[in-house]
Amino acid sequence: MSTTLSGKSSANRPYEVVIIMHPDATLDEQKELFKKNKNTITTYKGTVNSVETWGKRTLATPIGKLRKAIYFHSTFEVDPSAVMELERTMRINDKVLRFMHTKLDERTPVAKHLEAFKKGLTETAQREKEREAKAQLRRQAAMQARMERDEE
Numbered sequence: 048m049s050t051t052l053s054g055k056s057s058a059n060r061p062y063e064v065v066i067i068m069h070p071d072a073t074l075d076e077q078k079e080l081f082k083k084n085k086n087t088i089t090t091y092k093g094t095v096n097s098v099e100t101w102g103k104r105t106l107a108t109p110i111g112k113l114r115k116a117i118y119f120h121s122t123f124e125v126d127p128s129a130v131m132e133l134e135r136t137m138r139i140n141d142k143v144l145r146f147m148h149t150k151l152d153e154r155t156p157v158a159k160h161l162e163a164f165k166k167g168l169t170e171t172a173q174r175e176k177e178r179e180a181k182a183q184l185r186r187q188a189a190m191q192a193r194m195e196r197d198e199e
Contacts, residue, residue, distance in 0.1 A: 061150070063151055064146060067119075067143070068119065088123050088129060088133070096121075
């Protein structure tokens with residue numbers, strides 16, 4: 048562990064971030080954001096563990112008039128002061144709609160966090176498929192009932 052001028056110890060800590068970008072953001076704009084973030088992290092002697100694109104998805108609640116956005120998830124290890132700089136640069140980027148940094152448990156390896164996170168995503172996707180299948184069955188039953196009523 049190193050010590051800063053203020054006497055506080057500083058060490059790289061694990062973080063994850065979810066970033067929601069404007070659906071019209073070009074591939075170059077997306078790459079530029081992550082290049083800038085990676086440069087900030089390396090400037091603070093940190094490392095990027097993963098960057099994943101989830102693609103364009105429907106927002107749970109609209110942001111402004113937008114109903115869709117591009118989602119990203121990333122894990123990295125860096126000094127806590129770097130997170131403030133990352134957040135500052137994302138606040139001034141017009142294409143970033145929302146972001147959230149979360150400090151991960153230092154006692155658990157980042158790979159374990161990623162594994163648990165991906166498992167959660169898979170379970171959520173499965174529940175969503177089941178919900179959609181049930182809704183489809185309800186729609187079919189309602190359509191069938193309407194057709195039977197119309198025949199009478």
